[in-house]
Amino acid sequence: MAVVYYCLCLLAVLYVADGFVYKRVCYYTNWSQYRKGAGKFFPESIDPFLCTHINYAFATMKNHKLAPFEWNDEGATGGYARVNALKKKNPKLKTLLSVGGWNFGTLKMTAMMKTRANMNLFTRTSIKFLRDRNFDGLDLDFEYPGSRGSPSTDKHKFTVLLSTLKKAFIAEAKRTGKPRLLLTAAVSAGKTTIDAGYEVKAISRYLDFINLMSYDLHGGWESKTGFNAPLYSRRSEAAWQKQLNVAWAATYWVRRGCPSRKLVIGMATYGRAFKLRNPASHGVGVRTTGAAPVGPFTGESGFYAYYEICKNFIKGNEWNVKWDNEQKVPYAHKGNVWVGYDNEYSLQLKVKWLKSKRLGGWMVWDFDLDDFTGQFCGAGKFPLIKRLNKALKGVTITTTTFK
Template identity: 40%
Template sequence: MDKYDILILLLLGISANHVVFSEKILVCYYGTWATYRNGLGKFDVDDINTDLCTHLVYTFVGINNEGTVISLDPWLDLGENYGRDNFRKFNALKLNNPKLKTILAVGGWNEGSAKYSVMAANPIFRQNFIRSALKMVLDHGFDGLDIDWEYPNRRDSVHGQADVNNFSQLIVELKEALNEYGLLLTAAVASVEEMASLSYDIPVISQYLDIISIMAYDMYGSWDAVTGHNSPLHKGEGDDGVARETLYTVDMALKYWLRQGCPPEKLVLGMPLYGRTFTLVNPNINSVRAPASGPGLAGPYTATNGFIGYNELCIRFQSESWNIRNDNLAKVPYAVRDRNWVSFDNKESLIKKVEYALSLNIAGAMVWSIETDDLHGLCGDGDFSLLRAINDALDRNIDVSTENVPSSTTIPSSSSTPATSTTISSSPSTTTSTILSSTSPIIPSSTPFTTSSTTPTTPSTTPSTPSTTPSTTLSTTASYSTTTIKVPETFVCRSEGFAPDPESCTSFYICVRNVNGILVPRKFQCPDNLFWDQKNLHCNYKELVDCIV
């Protein structure tokens, strides 16, 4: 599907509901693996301060080879088999702060790009992804889904340039499904022009995403032959003469996304709560862009050469002799000790970034990630000192008088629909539905209620596993049509979920509760004379479905 197809969808009224935030937002990513860290670096869900963020993002879930969203750490995420049940605990945080939104992130750096490239190119796998993602989000009480594909058309991508349109198509179809439940669709994206221009059709995805967090960090790191700032606000010391295509700054990233048509009210500036470390070739040559031989020191908790959490670094500043300098042009600090060179952010640099971002009237800020802030206030500025500084710069009036909800707090089960995800208010007799139909035999089922335990049934000519080349039996570009159907008053919902149409094999109902708690039927028409498959909960070829009406 190209941008003209998507424009037609917009004209037909399929575009996303426009989300307007009443205050500047602060999106906070939580790295769940911090549960496994030792000593003062250990950080559980129960340790999260619910007042310091407007949106909390749980990282990460992944996908299997057929696009189905899966837990990457079931013992941590789920409660079965004596697991830690972190999905439930994370969403229970909203009982302490009802304004808080929780979002489930899928992807991340370690997931790579290949599986996502294959999934987005295959209509069946896209529907696997959409159905399973929606089920996981709703079953566990999240308020939205965050897409963190790193990155379309980069790294180990299978389909290369085709990823760009495929990613756009995935976002369109996801938003259609999530809109049924009032759920947020967000994404973390590459920030600088050199990278973002390879991966995204920015005008298209900006129409459908509610929050777009540009990851304005990792601009320089130990993979470079010289030292550089992790997240410089502006062009800095030593940058004169650097080719523009290799000069990365927060300022340039923000302006690029805005220039490409991203609405400022959706754009969020991602900032790091960590530093990048280098080893100097010569300790006496230690300015910005000094020769470096590779990664520098690792922190005791994150234990990764070339990377150090702010909580790990600020303790070193207290116990060791460091030369801390400010790059007055880039508006960020760096520190030198012997052959160790560290680029990092502190309260002052983060405040400057927020102030600059607000001057562009964007939606707010994002941080990666909360578990590397000064969690315990050991560096003299109180706990979560960086997050508090960002909140002050955003002019958020935070209330920190209440304690976090204990882990034993019970949240509603998946059978109840939270008010925040209810979007249907029309009466049963007038409820209408719009459905995207594609060349795939399967359409989005958009349900949290039940899923098939097996791979969705497909014709025997369809490959059961992804290949490294586009399938010849499946179109990688869907064609779309719009069908609106009035629901007859004679159909009565018996329970939430899917129901076959007793009068037609080619249509079906989804029963959802409206804002008054009343079950409302919404009728959908399968595309291309496909039959509704109640067993597998998708539209299928008629020879594969038992239907008698």
């Protein structure tokens, strides 16, 4: 009986449509171990059958080489080993080490890409670093070439770096007989950043797939309420605002030369929250006075994990929960706090949309922001990620009730 269950689990890893296997990419963050109480998340909290790929976030760089960021990433009982141990439960699972992130900035990236010698050093040492730690590939989360202090020349240099890495990964696999290391990147969804940072058609040749960070499209840094990851635009938006949605960003990447099957759509398991200027005015696009107060577990202003939203806003039945039928996402408000987020239904709609566009699958940021304990949302463990999986298989729900 156990053997049958194990085989069924392996089959469930591969969701196929028209002969195409969808990518299901989940990020694990090595700082989630420091959250308070029920918010603490460790590699052992991961269900290894929910995703096809796990990206370990984040590594850093020292002297143009990959380097661990957290004190306990390395070693026999460190984060790297514990995440890669999940492949013993699910041998089909692939793990990648993600380098960069928002707080990484751009200085180290620019310095490494400054010369061919530096790129070659990064490439050569990265192969050894990944192999020694049992990773299956490298994910580049450089935010962003050509922006945030990165010079315009980094746009082409990023292409050169990817070409260098891919050629070396192929050569190493031929030489050793090992499966080739995967090469992926997390990329921007904003037009200005895309134009400044990516030779889209060229980089698409070298990357195995591309993770579109189609979230953080609005947030507490703005003066009006807006959704973190709306699927579509609103009719009342200005022309530039109509670019700030998942569908527009994905379409732009494809039009610029990214093969649709290589584009993996980012899904958020968190919401962005604002303080309303006038609590009586609580719709979309109303005036705010900044980011909302910190959540009880994540501790970041204007940023709420899905389980925090369930615990504090929805299950208490004191919050007003609304559905925006134009942008296909929910929001909730109470007093002077407003939060836009994704729930099971909005994510289901996004998967239905990406399947209709023949895109490559979904990516989740991230494991530890879903209700991983199952104690807050009343829908078991990982309700959002499980809904993403069910939607790929064609299982649907029809309700827009979010409690």
